Amino acid sequence: MNRDDFHYPDAPYFLSHSVGLQPKTTRAVFDTAFDQGWRAGDHNVWDGWLSTIDNFKANLAGLIGAEANEICPQTNISSALTKLLFSLPREKSRRRIVMTQADFPTAGFVLKMAETFGCTLDFIESGPGLANPANWAAKLDDDVLLVFVTHVFSNLGLKTPVAEITAAARKAGAISVVDVAQSAGIVPIDVASWQADALVGTSIKYLCGGPGAGWMWANPALTTKCAPLDVGWFSHANPFEFDIHNFQYAPDAARFMGGTPNPAPFAMAANGIATIERTGVSAIHQHAQKLISHFADAWRGGEFISHITPGERGAGVIIKPQDTQESVNRLQCTGIGFDQRSGGIRLSFHLYNDENDIDALLNALA
Template structure:
C-alpha cells in the first residue's frame, strides 16, 4: 500500500474514532508525535487553568483557610475515590499522596504486619527497579527478619512457598508491556498464604482494572503516566477495606485519627487515611485531579479497544521494518497479555530513539536495547502510528541514527 493510501485509511479510522474529541483537550504541538505518555502523560489543557486558580485564589487569597475552605485536607481521599472508579475499587480504598516508591514501602510494611511469622518479600527479576529496591531497603533495615527475593518472571508463582509474606508484582511490565492476570495470580498467592501488592503504574488509565473483582489486597501506582497528572505527580495507594487495620510504618501526622489534636501518641486513622503520612502536596494533587477528571470522561472499554487497535496497526506496519532492518518485537502480541504499548529490540535502539526525536517523534529507550512506544488512546491518532513507522523507516533507510553524539547515553523514564 502506498503512503497516500495508508494515510487516507488512517484518516478514515480517525474520523470514526469515538475518542477523537479528547485529543483537543490536551496541549500537543502540531507535528509532534508523542509516544511516551507512559513515562509522562501530556498536559490536559484544563490543568493550567486549574493550577492557576489553586495558586492565585486558593493559596493567594484563601491562604491557610483553604485547608478546609478549598477542601485541600480531603483532596487525597477525594482523588483516591476518583481513581477507585478507574480501578474497580470501592470508595475509601484508595488514597492519593506521596511517591510510588514511598507508597510501595507503606504497602510492603502493612502487608508484612498482616503475615507475622513469614519473612519473605517476593518479586520478579526484571520488575521496575524501584519496587525491588524498596524491598531491599526493608531487608537491610530489618536486621535479618525480612528477606527480599526475586524469581524468574515465568517462575515467580512457583516461588510462593510458606515463607512468602508478600508478592509484589507489576501488572503491566514497564518494558515488555506484558499483562499479568490479576485475579489468577492473586488467587494463587492467597492459596499459598501470601498477600499481593500490585504495581499499577502502567495499568491505570491504560487497561481495565478490577481490584475488587480480583480480590486484591494492596496496590500502588503512579500519577504521571496514563493518568496525566504531571511530572512527579503524587502517586496512590489501594488497601482493601479488610486490610485497613494494618499499620503502615510511616506514621506521620496526616495519618493520625485526629491530626489537629496534636496528641503525643500515634493513633492511626480508622480508614484509608492512615496511609497518609506528611502534609499532602496540594499543587501536585490539583494537577493529578485534573488529569483523572479528564480520564473519567472517557469510557474505559473504548480506550482499551482503541489502544489495542493502535497496537495492531503499529505491529502490522512494522513488519517490513522487522524484516529489513532487524527490529524484533519485544512486547506481547496477544491482546489479552498486552498493555498499552509496543516495544522492539534493536541493537541500535538508543541511537534510533534519538534520531526519531529529530523527526519529532518522542519514544522511549529502555536498557539494554528496547525501543518503547507508549500508546495513549486519549490523544493518539491512527495517522500518528502510520506516520511514526514512516519516520522510523526514514531513520533506518538514511542511517540517521549513526551520529557520534547519540553514543552518549542518557534517558529518563
C-alpha cells in the same frame, strides 16, 4: 480519539509510559483548586486544599472500583511501598518475598529492606512465562509473606493475569501488592475482582496528572492489621485532637498518610483522572490496542523485543530495528516522542494518538 482535550506537540508523541500529556483544563483547575485561595490570602485555604485531596481520592476510587477512604495519596510509589512494607504484620514462619526480575528497580530497592527484619527476596525469571499464572503459583507457599505483582511491565510490555495471581496468593496465605504504574488509565483495573491486598500507583503516566501524585489503595481487610511506622498527624484517627500523648491510627487508609499533605500535585492529578474518565478506560484500552495492532501488522523493519501477544500486552512496545541508531536518528529528526530501553526503541499509545501518528511513525522508520 480525544486529542483536542490535551496540549499535543507538533510531532507524534509516544511517551505516555513516561509522562502523560497535560489536559488543556489543568492550568485553570490548578488555579482554582490550589493557587487562587492561597494568592488571595483566604483564611480558610486549607478547607479548599483538603477538598482537593478528597476530590483526587474520589476520582481515583471511581476509576479502579474502590471506595475513597481506601485510597491514601503518596509522593510516589517508593514511598507508598515503603510505608506498606514496614507496617505489615509479621509471622516468623513467613520469611520470603516473591517478585520478578522484570519489576521496576525501585520496587526491588524497597523490598530488599525487608532483609532488616529477616526476609529474603525470591525472584521469578523475566520473560513471556510471567503471563502464565502457574509460574507464579509455583513460587507461592506457606513461607511467603508477600508477592509483588507488576500489572504491566515497563520494559517487557507484558500484562500479568493479576486476578489469578492474587487468588494463588490468597490460597497460600500471602499478601499481594500490585504495581499499576504502567496500567492505570490505559488498562481496566477493578479491585473488587482482583481481591488484592494493596495497589501502588502514580498519576504521571497514563493518568495524565503530572508528577508528585502517587497513591496507595489498601484493602480494608489488610489496613486494620497494619501499623505504619512513618506516621504523622494526618495518620491519626482525629488529626485535630492535638493531644501529643494520644496517637490512634486512622481506621482507614489515612493511617498511611503521615504528616501535612501537599495538595498541589493532587489538584492536577484529579483533573487528569477526570479527563481520562470522560472517555473511559475500557474505550481507551481498545483504542490503544488497535493502534498497536496497526503498527505491529505494518512494521517490517526489525523485531519486537517486547511482549506483543494480544490480550497479554499493555499499551507499549519495544522494537529493535535492523539499524537501531539510524532509526533513532530519523525519529529525532522528525521530532517524534520516544525513548530507549532494553537495547531498543520504546513507544506507547494513548487516547490522543491516532492512525495518522502510526503512519508518521512507520514513515520515519521506513
